[in-house]
Structure formats: structure tokens, C-alpha cells
Amino acid sequence: MKMSTMNKRQSWKLKFILILQACLISNLFFPSIAFAYVDPGSGSVIVTTILGLIAAVGYTFRKYFYKLKRMIRGKKAKEEQQDSE
Amino acid sequence: MKSKLVANAGSFRDPANQIYEIMPKVNGGKARILRGLSGDALAIYQKLSDEIFFREALSAGHIVRTSLLPADDEDAMSIMTDGWVGVLEHEPVPFVTYPYEWTFSMLKDAALLQLHLIETSLENGWTLKDATAYNIQWIGPRPVFIDVGSFAPWKEGDPWVGYRQFCSMFLTPLMLRAHLGIDHLPLLRSYIDGIPPTEAIKYFSGTKRLKRGVLSHIIFPAKVENSIAKRERDDAPARQRTPRLQSKAMVVGLVQSLTRLVQKLSSEIEHTDWSQYDKTHSYQEADFDVKKAFVLKHTSTIQREYIWDIGCNTGTFSRISGENCSHVISVDGDHNTVEQLYLVEKKNPDSNILPLVMNLANISPGQGWAGFERQAFDQRRRPDLVLCLALIHHVRMSANIPNLLFLKWLSSLQAEVILEFVNREDEMVVKLLTNKKEQYIDYNLEQFTAEAERFFTIIDREPLKGGKREIFYLKPR
Structure with a gap:
């Protein structure tokens, strides 16, 4: 019971920190980009730029993570094959 | 010719x-x-x-x-x-439908198809010019993308121009139902180009803003749009736009993160009067078999192209009639019932049943530009036969629509009809009339038969539940 309350508290703390970070990031980008656009529809260019930047970090990380994973797996498989020979 | x-x-x-x-x-x-x-x-x-x-x-x-x-x-x-x-x-799709007629899972599957296509396009140097939900149609319970003209070459640096439209037409209605339990269908019917973030933000206050995806795809876009609108209102001059270059990692990363978000959204099927109909209907097994046999007898004589099952519940009779028909359009006003039907049918690769949510006392109207851009439900494709089983008492007593008006509408479809009349003695009618001041004295088998004969020829009829109900096979005059 105590453990789950602790976990819940920790997860809320983590959520709060992440949200705070997201707000800080958007505040860094927002003013300089926002001034360049006029109509509300073009707001989506600002939004996709900022969300895209955040998404790109995850995309790049996942890309290299899977590459690395494949490399390690490939190496392991090769070693196992050589061992069995 | x-x-x-x-x-x-x-x-x-x-x-x-x-x-x-x-x-x-x-x-x-x-x-x-x-x-x-x-x-x-x-x-x-x-x-x-x-x-x-x-x-x-x-x-x-x-x-x-x-x-x-x-x-x-x-x-x-x-x-x-x-x-x-x-x-x-x-290839023509069997029956044109609109997002305001789809269940949560149908909209979700349509969204995932849209995202899958944009992602594979971007990976191959292409993009989609827009992301409207009207570009998705259905073949049975399978979504299909119809707007081939939407594909366009994509070069690194171009943003995903369909992002805002995707959020308004797919993501926001999905989040409204998944996070807040709000019925997304009336909203989509009104906002036919999707729910704008500046409206959606009003539903999310306080801690609701912390729900998955809300801060990024509703609150943030709404704040940006409101801030631009505020700055540019009245006689403020328009400011020069400078397009921002977006890398492939940014665009594909955004699409992938939306895919993960949509996949995680879920909406529970609540127990309603209809969602458990196949287990909770008021029939004894033998009586129910008589009703099934009557429907099978009159739907299996010839191969038909289109059957509508209006008031379909969980689709028992859609399945029976679908055996001898190319396409079944199954309609019910209860979202959770139709959702259940869709979730079962989508697992069957040969299913020819298209489930739709619609209040039959208020069918989808013609709307959009000049009232024709989106067609009214009954103006799209004429059915060959309409199943209308145990529906008429709801039309009369819940929606207050006289039998004569309902029969007139049915006859305007110029289709054969299998109709189950639920008489006053039936316990479901008794339940409906309990606590009602208006007792609908004109609602009885004799009057219904006389009214039906004004528009239809009665080809066959059979009493059900010991005479508490009667099922008719009608042909238009």
C-alpha cells in the first residue's frame, strides 16, 4: 500500500518536472517564431516546428537505439553461430 | 444511349x-x-x-x-x-459515410490508417496534401483511403501541412471521448471540418489538461492560435511569414508520436439498454428462432445488393440477412452497441457489414456547402430491403413520431421492408408507457396494419411472442 502511494507520488513528481520542462522549451522557441506568422491557420507551422523538434529527439534516439540493438544482436548471433561450428 | x-x-x-x-x-x-x-x-x-x-x-x-x-x-x-x-x-465504395456516423474505434482505426499512409509516404519522399477524415471510407468494417489526388511529392524541409486538420478531425474527438467521456459525434456533425483547438481547449480545464496528449495537441495549438488572432485583430497589419524548414526526423517523428498517442487512446463500452441485446432481449429462445427464421426466409429468396438494418442492436439480424446480400448497412443510435458490432465484425475479413451510429429520428442531414457537400443518409444509395425490427415503438413513443410519418419515410426509400410491430401488450411497450402521460391510444396492431397498407402490400406476416408482436414482410406499392 505504502509502496504504491510512493510510486504514485514519484510518477506525479516526474510528470510535473516533464511538463515544466516542456513549458520552458516552448517558451524558448515561441516568441521568436510566433512573430513571423499572421493568420491563426499558420499557427500550426509554429506548433509542428516545436512539437517536431521534440519528436525528432525521440525519433533519432529510437533510430540509433534500434540500430545499436540490431548490431549487438547481429554480433551475438554471429558469435553463437561460430561457437556452434 | x-x-x-x-x-x-x-x-x-x-x-x-x-x-x-x-x-x-x-x-x-x-x-x-x-x-x-x-x-x-x-x-x-x-x-x-x-x-x-x-x-x-x-x-x-x-x-x-x-x-x-x-x-x-x-x-x-x-x-x-x-x-x-x-x-x-x-472502385466505388459500397456506401458513403461520414465521421459523425463512426464509433470511437472506427474513428481510431481511420486515424491510424491516415497516419500509416502519411508515414510511409514521408519515408518514400511523398506526403499527403491534407488529413481530412472524409478521405477515409469503408468497405464492410475495413477503412480505405479514397483520395489518391491527395498524394504529392515531399522534399526535406516541408512541414506536414495536414497536422492541424488531423488533430481537429481525428485526434481531438478521440481525446474528448477517451479522456472526458464526451460524445464526439454531435460535435463532428456540427464542426464538419473538425473541432478547432480554440474550441476544444474549453473542455479541458484544471488537471484534465494533464491527460495524455492534451497539452501538446490541444492546449499549446489553441494558445498559439489565440495569441495570433489577438495580435492580428482589427486593423493590425498582417505580418510576413517565413516558412520554417522541418527535417525528416521532425516530421516523421511527429507522425510517429501521434500514432503512439492514438494507439493508447481507449474508450470503455458501458452497459446500456442495447449493448447486451443479444443476451438481454425479451424473447424466449423458441420465439427468437421464429423471428430469425422469418427474416432468413425473406432475405434468402434472392441475392440483394443493399440491406439496411435500422435499429440493428448488436447485429444478430444483420448477420442473418448479410448471408444473401452484398452489403449490409447496420444503423443504431446507441454508440456502445454499434461499437461492439464493429469490434466483432472487424475481426472477420469477409464481413460485409458496415456499422453506423445514427439517431433514426434525426438522420444525418445534407450539409456543408449549399447543403449538398455531405449527403443526407437517405439520399446516398437506395436500399433493396430495410430491416426494421422492434424499432417502431421507440419511434412512436420515445421520439413522438406518428406511425404514418414513419411509414411514409420508409416507403420513400422504395425498398422492401421487414418490420416487427411491438404491440401494446408487450412488456417493453408497457415499460415505455409507465409514467408517461400520453398513452398513444392510436398505437395498436389494427391501426398500424391499416396505415402500412396505404404505402405497402403485405406479402407475409407472422405473430411472435404469443401475439404480443407481429412481423411483416412488405413490398412498396
Whole structure:
């Protein structure tokens, strides 16, 4: 019971920190980009730029993570094959 | 005799192409769906049709079957007189439907198809010009993308222009139901171009803003749009736009993060009067078998093209009638019941049942530009037979629509009808009338029969539940 309350508290703390970070990031980008656009529809260019930047970090990380994973797996498989020979 | 060429009333937004419907020369013939292309659009299609990703999506059934017509095709030639340079032919979808008629899971599956197509397109140097939910239609319970003209070459640096439209048409309604339990269908019916973030933000206050995806895809876009609108209002001059270059990692990363978000959204099926109908109906097994046999008898005599099952519940009779019919359109006003039907049917690769949510006392109207852009439900494709089982007492007593008006509407469809009349003695009618001041004295079997005979010929009839109900097979006069 105590453990789950602790976990819940920790997860809320983590959520709060992440949200705070997201707000800080958007505040860094927002003013300089926002001034360049006029109509509300073009707001989506600002939004996709900022969300895209955040998404790109995850995309790049996942890309290299899977590459690395494949490399390690490939190496392991090769070693196992050589061992069995 | 020349075929009748009709420009589709909902296809006018993209100046590079236009959809035409070719009505059959003879009754019973097949309609053709053709797309006129401008010179540029034709060149783009020719390039696109060589792409492996496009061919794979076509063969997987993700994109509607499409082919380029030869210039000597008679119908293509008549379209080209309108100034189009090339003509594509698409396989017609069985029945056109709109997002405000889809359940949560249907909208979710349509969203995932849209995201899958944009992602594979971007990976191969292509993009989609828009992300409207009207570009998705259904073949049975399977979503299919119909707007081949939406594909366009993509070069690194271009943003995903459909992002805002995707959020308004798919993501926001999904989040409203998943996070807040709000019925997304009336909202989509009103906001036919999608729910704008500046409206959606009003539903999310306090800690609701912390729900998955809300801060990024509703609150943030709404704040940006509101701030721009505030700055540019009245006589403030328009400011110069400088397009921001977006890398492939940014665009594909955004699409992938949306895919993960949509996959995680879920909506529980609550127990309603109808969602457990196959277990909780008021029939004894033997009586229910009599009703099933009556429906089977009159739906299996000939192979029909279209059957509507209005008030379909969980689809027991849609399945029976679907055995001898090409397409069944199953409609019910209870979202959770239709959701349940969809979730079962989507697992069956041969299913010909298209489930739709609609209040039958307030069917989808003609709307959009000039009232024709989106067609009224009863103006789309005439059914050959309508199943209307144990519905009429709700139409009369819950929606207050006189039997005569309902029968008149049914007869306007010019279709055969199998109708189950639920008489006053039936316990479900008794339940409906309890605590009602109006007792609907005109609602009885004799009067109903007389009214039905004004519009239909009674071909067959059979009492059910020891005479508390009666099932009719009717042919229009």
C-alpha cells in the first residue's frame, strides 16, 4: 500500500518536472517564431516546428537505439553461430 | 444511349482534380467513379503509381483500387471536355459515410490508417496534401483511403501541412471521448471540418489538461492560435511569414508520436439498454428462432445488393440477412452497441457489414456547402430491403413520431421492408408507457396494419411472442 502511494507520488513528481520542462522549451522557441506568422491557420507551422523538434529527439534516439540493438544482436548471433561450428 | 455524368457535390476543394459519378445506362448497371486530373496531377499520379509503397498500400486494400483510364474510354473522353487532362477510375465504395456516423474505434482505426499512409509516404519522399477524415471510407468494417489526388511529392524541409486538420478531425474527438467521456459525434456533425483547438481547449480545464496528449495537441495549438488572432485583430497589419524548414526526423517523428498517442487512446463500452441485446432481449429462445427464421426466409429468396438494418442492436439480424446480400448497412443510435458490432465484425475479413451510429429520428442531414457537400443518409444509395425490427415503438413513443410519418419515410426509400410491430401488450411497450402521460391510444396492431397498407402490400406476416408482436414482410406499392 505504502509502496504504491510512493510510486504514485514519484510518477506525479516526474510528470510535473516533464511538463515544466516542456513549458520552458516552448517558451524558448515561441516568441521568436510566433512573430513571423499572421493568420491563426499558420499557427500550426509554429506548433509542428516545436512539437517536431521534440519528436525528432525521440525519433533519432529510437533510430540509433534500434540500430545499436540490431548490431549487438547481429554480433551475438554471429558469435553463437561460430561457437556452434 | 449516353451515360449520365454527375460531378460529385463534395469534390471541389482541390483545383487539381474532381470526382465524377457515371450513372449506369440501364437500371441495375454499375455506377463508375472517375477522377479528372489536371496536367500536373496526371504527371504526379504517373510517378506515384510506380512507387512500391503506393502499390503495396493498394494491394493491402489501404487505398481504394485505382487505375488510369485510356484516352479512348467513352466516359473519360466526356470528362476531358471539362478541361481535365487525364482520368482515373476508382472502385466505388459500397456506401458513403461520414465521421459523425463512426464509433470511437472506427474513428481510431481511420486515424491510424491516415497516419500509416502519411508515414510511409514521408519515408518514400511523398506526403499527403491534407488529413481530412472524409478521405477515409469503408468497405464492410475495413477503412480505405479514397483520395489518391491527395498524394504529392515531399522534399526535406516541408512541414506536414495536414497536422492541424488531423488533430481537429481525428485526434481531438478521440481525446474528448477517451479522456472526458464526451460524445464526439454531435460535435463532428456540427464542426464538419473538425473541432478547432480554440474550441476544444474549453473542455479541458484544471488537471484534465494533464491527460495524455492534451497539452501538446490541444492546449499549446489553441494558445498559439489565440495569441495570433489577438495580435492580428482589427486593423493590425498582417505580418510576413517565413516558412520554417522541418527535417525528416521532425516530421516523421511527429507522425510517429501521434500514432503512439492514438494507439493508447481507449474508450470503455458501458452497459446500456442495447449493448447486451443479444443476451438481454425479451424473447424466449423458441420465439427468437421464429423471428430469425422469418427474416432468413425473406432475405434468402434472392441475392440483394443493399440491406439496411435500422435499429440493428448488436447485429444478430444483420448477420442473418448479410448471408444473401452484398452489403449490409447496420444503423443504431446507441454508440456502445454499434461499437461492439464493429469490434466483432472487424475481426472477420469477409464481413460485409458496415456499422453506423445514427439517431433514426434525426438522420444525418445534407450539409456543408449549399447543403449538398455531405449527403443526407437517405439520399446516398437506395436500399433493396430495410430491416426494421422492434424499432417502431421507440419511434412512436420515445421520439413522438406518428406511425404514418414513419411509414411514409420508409416507403420513400422504395425498398422492401421487414418490420416487427411491438404491440401494446408487450412488456417493453408497457415499460415505455409507465409514467408517461400520453398513452398513444392510436398505437395498436389494427391501426398500424391499416396505415402500412396505404404505402405497402403485405406479402407475409407472422405473430411472435404469443401475439404480443407481429412481423411483416412488405413490398412498396
